Amino acid sequence: MVYSAAMKQAIGAVRAVLAAQGVTMQDARFARHGEHKPDADAPLILVACSGGRDSLALAAVAATVCAAWGVRAGAVIVDHHMQTGSADVAALAAEQCTALGLDPVVVRDVHVSDEHGDGAEAAARDARYAALVDEARTLGAVVVLLAHTKDDQAETVLIDLIRSAGLDAIAGMPATQSIDGVCFARPLLGVARADTTRICEDLALKWWDDPTNGDGVPADEPLPQCFPLRSRVRHTLLPRLSAFAGRDMTTMLADGATLARRDVELLERLTDDVFARTVRIEDDEEGGRRAFIDARALAGQDAALRFRVVARALAICAPGSGRRHVDAVEALVSHWHGQQAVRLPRKRTANRQKHVIEVCQDVTHANRRHRA
Incomplete structure (x- = not known):
């Protein structure tokens, strides 16, 4: 078979991963x-397939590579039941994955519940990854392939710059990552969405476009605020940024993320070492986690590492902590003058006694609950 340039590029990317x-x-x-x-x-190898053009193209490429290498390729389709007709979309995606030669092809139904108030999109993502992790473990998959493209990477960088700051904000999504012990990989981060569209067209695959993407809105009209942030970045911000700069900002942002990701991964390895020497994590009686931070030992580290160590400890013991929380706890390390405990999300506090900072359940909330 003669492959298009888009197919050849994608095949090379999947092989490399x-x-x-x-x-x-x-x-x-x-x-x-x-x-x-x-x-x-x-x-x-499992492909996470939504029925969209990117994941269907990845399914086709993975099937091609795996067949040539004697490797098994399967697919997992997660139905969030958040839109009318989602079951039909999942069924069509499964049918096409089977026709491409993937086996097994599994459709997983998930219940999306925004328990922590992080928004429906975040809750759906958590439910999706939990289902993918469970299926990968059940089937014994070596790796789960995700279909994020170069366009998705550029959009992620802009979204992270809108929502946060620092080096991590421009590093985008990692090419590989481990989630609950399962390896996830994104082989298409260097492949454009136009190329995945071409692959689907060449193979006569019928993809589904999420209506919240705003594809029906004219390109010269901005998407209303009621659309998800990613859709507004994709439809409005990124094209206008490219027009303003006079160059392809999708490629610029995605390539920059690759460089920044290398720096982030180096910092993370250094953080691993310092964290292991300065932080102890324990389970608490309430089913949560608590941390004991050796402030004296951590104080001698560079500010960048202190920040990352504290941020990691709070992510484990006080999920939802933001920049101001990390700064306040880091001040207990670097600018200690007897200040009061720092209040954190999920009814947690960080309190320093001598050279140890304890991140644990807020005693005030605990006492109040026991008295009730």
Whole structure:
């Protein structure tokens, strides 16, 4: 088969990601022409497929690469039931994945509940990843492939700059990451959305466009505020930024994220070392976690590392903590003058006694609950 330039680029990207995870051609027979069925115990690769153009294109590419290497390829379709007709979208996606040769193809129904008030989009993402992790463990998958493209990466950088600051905001999504012990990889971060569209068109795949993307709104009209932030960035901000700069800002932002990600990963490795030497995490009696931070030992570290160590401790013990919380707890390390405990989300506090900072449940809230 003669592949388009878009298909060749995507095939190369998937091959590189799989090889990085130790997945390569299984034996010499797969180097010979003709169809060869993967062995039953061959490594299994799963594609997270939504039925959109990007994930269908990734499913097609993964099926092609895995068939040529004697590797098994499957797909997981997560139905969030958040839009009318979602079951039909999931069924069509599963049908097309099966036709592409993926096996197994699993449809997972999830219940989306915004328990922590982070918004429906975040709650849906959490439910989706939980389902993918569970399915990967059940099936014994080596890696789960996610279909985020170069366009998604550029949009993520802009969204993170809107919502936060610092080096992490411009680093975008990592090419690989571990979630609850499962490896996730994004092989298409260097592939444009226009290329995944071309792949789907060439293969006559029928993709679904999320109506919240605002594709029906004319390009010269900004999306209303009621649309999700990512959709407004995609439809309005990024095209206008490219027009203003006179260059392809999607590529500029995605390439910049690749460089920044290398710096972030170095800082994270350094943080791992300092965290291990200065922080102890324990389970508490309320089913949560608490941290004990050696303020004296941490004080001798660079400010960048102090910030990251504290931020990681709060992410574990007081989820939802923001920049001001991290700064306040870091001040207990670097500018200690006997200040009061720092109040944190989820009814937690950080309090310093001598050289130890304890992040735990707020005693005031605990006492109030026990008295009630």
